[in-house]
Amino acid sequence: MENLPEWFRAAISQRVDTIGRQMQAKGKMEGSADGLAKLQASLSEEQRELFVDWEDQVGLRESGKKAEMYIHGLLDGFQLHAFLEAKADFVARPEQEPALPHEQGGIGTPAESS
Numbered sequence: 001m002e003n004l005p006e007w008f009r010a011a012i013s014q015r016v017d018t019i020g021r022q023m024q025a026k027g028k029m030e031g032s033a034d035g036l037a038k039l040q041a042s043l044s045e046e047q048r049e050l051f052v053d054w055e056d057q058v059g060l061r062e063s064g065k066k067a068e069m070y071i072h073g074l075l076d077g078f079q080l081h082a083f084l085e086a087k088a089d090f091v092a093r094p095e096q097e098p099a100l101p102h103e104q105g106g107i108g109t110p111a112e113s114s
Contacts, residue, residue, distance in 0.1 A: 039051075
């Protein structure tokens with residue numbers, strides 16, 4: 001990890017810290033199952049139905065947020081991969097400028113006829 005830029009190391013460190021905090025918060029929430037059972041036992045049938053409907057709505061909202069976060073993470077991963085691949089190409093050939101995709105026979109290059 002010594003060869004990575006400082007900004008990249010800081011970003012990875014921040015992400016690991018964030019995930020750690022989320023895992024700790026999740027652990028604290030799992031302990032509230034007893035409280036939830038007590039709450040449900042104290043509710044009338046009508047209140048329980050309202051609570052279940054509310055819980056469903058919250059679950060749908062949260063799953064939508066997680067799906068959006070997943071898509072953003074996936075796109076970030078693609079961008080990071082492209083960046084690191086370009087840097088690796090530059091490091092492998094320091095005497096030259098990094099080749100652009102069209103110079104490497106990539107996107108937008110006409111097929112050569114033999």
